[in-house]
Amino acid sequence: MRILLCAIIVVLLILPVQKLFSESNYTIEELLEMPLEELLKLKVRSGTLMDIEKWEIPVALTVIEKRDIEMTPARNILDLLEIYVPGFTYVEHYKGARMGLRGMLSDQNYSFLLLVNGKNTNLKYIHGPFFEIINKDLSDIQRIEVIRGPGSVTYGPGAIAGIINIVTINGHEEKVNMAAFSENLLYNFNKFCCDTQYETENFSSSLYFSKVKSAGNDDTKFWYIDRAHGYGYGFMNPSWGNMDKGTLPPIMYRDYQENPEIKLQYCASFWQDYEVSARYTTMSQPYITQSSQLFGQDIWSGIIGRHAAIELNHNHIFSDKLNYQSTFGYDSADICEYCYYAGEDYPLEHASQKGLSFSENEYNYNFQLNYSPVKQIDLAIGAEYIYEYYAPQWGKEDDSFLMSFQSPIHFAVMDTSSGFYQVFHEDGYATLIDEDISCQTYSIFTETNLSLHKYFKLMLSERFDNHSLAEPAYSSRIALISPLNKDNILKLSLQKSVRLPGFMELFSQYYLDSGTSEFEELKGIELAYQRLQNKNLSLGFNAYYNEIDQFAWLPTTNVSGLAGTLDLMGLEMEVQYKTGKSQFGVNYSFIEQLSWNSTFNDTALISGLDGEIIYIKDNASNRINNLPKHSLKFFWNKTFTENFRFHLDGRFAFDYQQSEMLDKFEAAHQEYGNPVTITELEEIISALEDHGYAQPSFTSDLSISWKKELNNLKFTTTVFARNLLSYNHIRYIIQYWENDDLRQYPRQCGFIEEPLDIGLKISCSF
Numbered sequence: 192m193r194i195l196l197c198a199i200i201v202v203l204l205i206l207p208v209q210k211l212f213s214e215s216n217y218t219i220e221e222l223l224e225m226p227l228e229e230l231l232k233l234k235v236r237s238g239t240l241m242d243i244e245k246w247e248i249p250v251a252l253t254v255i256e257k258r259d260i261e262m263t264p265a266r267n268i269l270d271l272l273e274i275y276v277p278g279f280t281y282v283e284h285y286k287g288a289r290m291g292l293r294g295m296l297s298d299q300n301y302s303f304l305l306l307v308n309g310k311n312t313n314l315k316y317i318h319g320p321f322f323e324i325i326n327k328d329l330s331d332i333q334r335i336e337v338i339r340g341p342g343s344v345t346y347g348p349g350a351i352a353g354i355i356n357i358v359t360i361n362g363h364e365e366k367v368n369m370a371a372f373s374e375n376l377l378y379n380f381n382k383f384c385c386d387t388q389y390e391t392e393n394f395s396s397s398l399y400f401s402k403v404k405s406a407g408n409d410d411t412k413f414w415y416i417d418r419a420h421g422y423g424y425g426f427m428n429p430s431w432g433n434m435d436k437g438t439l440p441p442i443m444y445r446d447y448q449e450n451p452e453i454k455l456q457y458c459a460s461f462w463q464d465y466e467v468s469a470r471y472t473t474m475s476q477p478y479i480t481q482s483s484q485l486f487g488q489d490i491w492s493g494i495i496g497r498h499a500a501i502e503l504n505h506n507h508i509f510s511d512k513l514n515y516q517s518t519f520g521y522d523s524a525d526i527c528e529y530c531y532y533a534g535e536d537y538p539l540e541h542a543s544q545k546g547l548s549f550s551e552n553e554y555n556y557n558f559q560l561n562y563s564p565v566k567q568i569d570l571a572i573g574a575e576y577i578y579e580y581y582a583p584q585w586g587k588e589d590d591s592f593l594m595s596f597q598s599p600i601h602f603a604v605m606d607t608s609s610g611f612y613q614v615f616h617e618d619g620y621a622t623l624i625d626e627d628i629s630c631q632t633y634s635i636f637t638e639t640n641l642s643l644h645k646y647f648k649l650m651l652s653e654r655f656d657n658h659s660l661a662e663p664a665y666s667s668r669i670a671l672i673s674p675l676n677k678d679n680i681l682k683l684s685l686q687k688s689v690r691l692p693g694f695m696e697l698f699s700q701y702y703l704d705s706g707t708s709e710f711e712e713l714k715g716i717e718l719a720y721q722r723l724q725n726k727n728l729s730l731g732f733n734a735y736y737n738e739i740d741q742f743a744w745l746p747t748t749n750v751s752g753l754a755g756t757l758d759l760m761g762l763e764m765e766v767q768y769k770t771g772k773s774q775f776g777v778n779y780s781f782i783e784q785l786s787w788n789s790t791f792n793d794t795a796l797i798s799g800l801d802g803e804i805i806y807i808k809d810n811a812s813n814r815i816n817n818l819p820k821h822s823l824k825f826f827w828n829k830t831f832t833e834n835f836r837f838h839l840d841g842r843f844a845f846d847y848q849q850s851e852m853l854d855k856f857e858a859a860h861q862e863y864g865n866p867v868t869i870t871e872l873e874e875i876i877s878a879l880e881d882h883g884y885a886q887p888s889f890t891s892d893l894s895i896s897w898k899k900e901l902n903n904l905k906f907t908t909t910v911f912a913r914n915l916l917s918y919n920h921i922r923y924i925i926q927y928w929e930n931d932d933l934r935q936y937p938r939q940c941g942f943i944e945e946p947l948d949i950g951l952k953i954s955c956s957f
Contacts, residue, residue, distance in 0.1 A: 227769045228726035238338050238345055238354075240571035240638040240652070241561055246721055249650055249670035249684045251339040251733050251763065253277070257360075259774075260329050262828050262838035264894045264911030264950065266378070266444070267325045268335070272355070274840045274892070276337050277763045278780030278822050279353075282923040283943065285479045286494070287318075288325060293340055293735070294759040294782045294815045295352035300324075301693055302352035304342070307470065308359060310502060313349060314524055315579065316551055316594070317693035322472050322498045322524070323357060326452050327444070328401040330371055330384045330954075333358045339763070340735065341688030341713050344652045344666040347575070347634060348691035351713040351739070359470075360386060361397045361458040371907075371954030377946065378444040380405030384454075396459040403452040407445025413479075414882055415924075415941035416875060424875050427481070438481040439489055443943065447475035447493035448529075466504040473497045479924060479943075485535055494547070497525040497585070517558035524551045525585045533614060542610025548593040551694075553579040557634075569640040580629035581694070596622075597699035597744050603628075628698060630659045648672040656689070660697040664689045664710040682719040687712060696744050696751040705749040711742040731765040741814075755789035757814050777825040787814045805863040813851050817923060819844035819888075834898040841916075845887035849923075853885065883919030884942060890917035896952075905956045913948035920945050 231246040238250030245252070253276045265271040269288055272279045280291045284298055295302050301319035305312050314321040335357055342350040370385040384401035416424040422432030431437035446452070455471040477493040484490075500522030508514045529539075530546035537543050559573030583592040583605070590609035595602055601620040604611045615621035636654040643649055650670040657663045668686035675681060689710040691697070700708050715737040722730045736759070743754035761782040768775040789812075826840040853876050860872045880886060894911035914920055924941040 226726040227729045227767060228723055230769075231721075231723065231729065237336050237356075238342055239640075239650070240345060240559060240573065240636065241569050241640060243569075243640065246680055247648070247672050247674070247682070249668065249672065249682055250342060251717070251719065253337040253339065255335040255337070257333050259828060260332055260335070261909075262836055262894055262896065263840065264838075264892050264913045264948070265329065266375070266913075266948075267327055268329070268355070268357070269324055270913075271329065271335065272337060273842065274824070274826055275776070276339065277765060277778040277824065278339070278761070278782070279337075280818065280822070280844070282817050283479055285924065287476060287478075290320070290324075290352075291818050292353045293737070293761055294757075294784065294818060295739075296815070296817050299693070301349060302690060304346050304350040304354045306346070306354065306356040307500075308468065309356065310500065310518075310520065310522075311347065311349075312498065312500070312522075314526075314551060315553075315694050316526075316549075316581075317695045319349070319693075320355070322474055322496060324355075325476065326454065326472065326474065327375075327380055327403045327405065328382050328384055328452065328454055330369075330382075330401060331359050331386070331399045331454055331456060333360045339733075340717065341686060341715060341737075343688040343690070344654045344668045344686060345636070345638075347654070348656050348658075348664055348666075348689050348710060351688045351690045351711070359456060359458075360399065361460075361468075369954065369956040371952070373909075373950070373952035373954075375948070375950040377948040377950070378405060378408050380407075380444060393463070394459065394461045396457065399454065399456045401452075401454045405444050405446045405451075407442035409442050409445075411440045411443045412944035412946070413440040413941060414921075414944065416879075424878060438483070441477055441479045441482075441491060445477055447477045447495055450475040450495050464505055464507045466506075467502070468504070469499075469501045471497070471499045479941075483531060485531060485539065490531065490539070492528075492530050492546075494526065494528045496527075499523055512563050514561050515558070516561075517556070519556045521552075521554050523553070523585070526551070527584060537610070537614075542591060542593065543614035545593055545611075546595060548584055548587075548591050550582050550584050551579065552582060553577060559636075567642040571636075571638040573636050575632075575634040575636070577632040577634075578629070579631070579694075580627055582627070592624075594628075594695075596695055596702070597749070598746060600699055600702055622702070630694070630697070632656060632658045646673055646675065648674075652686075656691075658691060658697075660694075660701050661691055661708045661710065664691070678723040680721050683717070684719075685716050687714050689713075690742075692742055692751040699744070700750050703749045708751045709742075712740045714738045727768055727770050729765075729767045731763075731767075733763040734761070736760045753790055755787055755791065755814075757787050758785040759783070759815070760785055772830045774828045775826070778823075780822045782815060782818060782820055784813065784815050787812055805859070813848050816848035816852055818848065820846035820848065836896045838894045839891070841889065841891040843887070843889045847885040847888075850885035853879070882942075882944065883921050886919045888917075888919040888921070890914050890920040890945070903957050907952075907954045907956075909952040911950055911952070913950075914945055915947065917945070917947075 232244050234242040235245045236242050237252050238248050255271060255275050260271060263271060263274055265274060269281045278292055281288045289296060289298060290300050290303055299317060299319060303320050305320035305323060307323065312322055313319045338354040340353060342354045346354055368387045372383050374381045380403055382401060382403045386399045389396045413427045415427050422436050425431050427437055427440040429437055429439060453473045458468045460466045475495045477491040480492055482489045482491050500520060502518055502520035504518055506516050526547050526549055527545065528547035529544060531544045533543040555577045557573060557575035559571060562570045581594065583589055590606035592605040593602055593611045600622045602611055602615050603622050603624045605624050607623060612621050634654065634656045638652045641649045650672065652668040654666040666687055666689050668684055670682065670684040673681045689712055691710055692708050697708055700706065715735060717733060717735040720732045724730060739757045741754050741757055742751050745752045759782060763780045765778040823843045829837045831837060857872060857876055860869050892913050893915045894909055896907055896909035899906045921942040921944050
């Protein structure tokens with residue numbers, strides 16, 4: 192099959208690639224000088240299959256331009272989205288950051304889609320957005336387009352919480368050569384990057400490279416509870432807790448095993464309609480866990496990843512009524528996770544010390560036709576084929592392959608001689624996979640835009656996805672768009688969006704012969720209103736209701752099935768002001784859980800009188816406990832002179848839902864507990880609240896940059912401060928103990944107190 196696909200690639204190299212987000216014909220400087228009135232009337236392709244005016248698109252969209260990025264002290268994309276995107280937040284999980292938006296936040300990021308130049312880069316095994324989101328280099332990004340809410344009907348299964356599309360710099364948009372260096376003193380990372388352009392009459396190209404090395408911050412204020420092992424609570428250190436079993440805290444933003452972050456991208460355009468792009472990125476991160484002492488050294492679990500992709504794009508205009516786009520590409524992700532299961536029984540690099548060692552590979556082809564028979568009708572139709580397979584890491588043999596699946600499979604290996612098989616099979620933990628692990632997806636998508644009246648437009652969108660390990664899925668959207676006049680617009684959309692379970696669950700269900708999986712579904716309705724008060728001032732309002740059938744692995748039946756139905760509603764309000772020299776924005780978001788109908792028992796346990804175990808019904812009824820109900824944000828970007836710029840932002844959040852969990856357990860212990868557990872929990876809750884847990888929080892960032900030109904060199908220096916003024920600003924850790932339907936909270940939980948962070952960035956363009 193792979194040989195056939197490689198042959199198809201060679202044959203189809205004359206074919207093209209689709210860009211789901213259209214590019215503007217304006218230069219960067221022209222866009223920066225445009226008032227809001229003109230920007231909102233530009234045609235874009237965001238959340239749709241066709242170009243329509245930005246203020247008419249049937250999705251909630253936030254666009255972050257290059258200058259907006261440069262002016263912030265953001266460490267990575269997550270920080271950047273938290274500054275500019277209404278309601279967006281993230282918390283920490285012991286395996287990495289977890290994103291939250293519109294009430295959707297879980298221990299995996301698979302409800303979000305992360306695109307790079309329109310290409311889906313999610314890790315399909317389980318993690319979802321994996322590469323790019325924590326990379327500390329943002330210099331290659333031209334803009335970021337964020338869709339708040341579902342979008343599977345346009346982008347495919349998975350996009351039920353939001354879509355993040357990174358548009359990178361290339362020879363079309365920015366014809367400059369650049370080199371830059373920056374240093375962060377708090378987290379001890381430094382970055383070098385460079386970009387060069389080349390252009391002739393019929394050919395243009397760009398090459399970008401960056402490398403970030405980070406020693407991290409070894410003085411992290413990591414506050415942790417570990418009642419599961421009796422370690423007590425407090426700031427982590429080697430002697431903390433009531434059993435003297437604490438360890439060193441994790442080193443935040445450190446390269447794992449000294450593997451730096453690298454980005455390498457090459458783009459070339461030729462023959463007017465064709466473009467080839469290749470991108471390579473790496474990532475590494477230690478897990479936020481306690482350390483271990485092995486072979487006389489402190490070590491942490493962690494993960495290392497590499498991702499490479501190549502695409503050929505074609506965009507051909509047959510006439511003013513018909514155009515064609517297509518994409519053919521290949522991408523591969525290489526993953527290695529170290530868990531040190533074997534302790535000192537085997538060397539640290541031995542196969543038995545790893546939790547994952549595999550590559551995720553994909554061939555994909557899609558095409559799309561857009562046709563406008565008359566002025567009032569726009570049509571789009573397209574199809575996509577994806578073939579994905581899982582294999583050993585790049586350049587390694589079958590005996591290195593290891594993937595983790597749901598119980599009772601646990602670990603899957605490809606070779607009986609591998610270290611995984613020898614170590615784990617005796618205990619029944621490993622399963623031999625003696626053939627390729629693969630699957631494929633066929634998709635068809637359509638969209639119709641009807642201008643029925645100057646005050647009424649109708650957009651109909653549909654998508655059908657057929658995955659070989661899942662039931663067929665159908666997504667749809669009906670959008671009613673009413674430009675009330677040239678300054679006011681009203682939009683109503685109804686849609687069904689789907690999420691495909693991760694490959695871990697799909698293959699587990701297939702291997703255990705328990706049938707094909709269904710899709711998780713979101714059914715929603717959204718009302719949006721936008722008003723242009725004048726050419727520089729815009730007011731926006733969004734109200735939404737979502738009903739989500741949430742899926743989880745059900746060990747009793749060995750299927751990925753319905754865990755419960757969550758009903759949510761929310762509001763978002765935005766005010767934006769923009770001139771050629773200044774941009775100001777303030778936004779407010781509110782979310783409310785209306786109901787959670789669980790298929791689980793959702794019971795919790797505590798130690799009662801005389802050590803008796805007490806079960807409490809419905810402990811997990813609050814599904815948004817890691818999100819604040821209310822979030823208020825503002826930002827101000829000001830260009831005082833051509834060479835002097837200023838940025839200020841602030842975020843205020845309150846009514847955190849963790850307080851409900853604490854109150855529930857305190858009441859349970861007061862009624863059922865014994866004096867020891869009552870006293871312990873009271874002390875824990877008091878200490879948590881003293882350090883800001885579940886309390887209203889505020890933080891602000893500031894940066895100032897200035898340019899200096901010497902001959903043909905342009906130097907830019909930026910001084911920044913993160914958390915300049917802050918109150919109760921902590922980063923939560925999702926980590927609580929649970930076993931099947933039983934939970935105990937706060938048995939294991941924690942947070943990081945984020946400190947003042949001052950740094951310097953220097954760049955040079957020529």
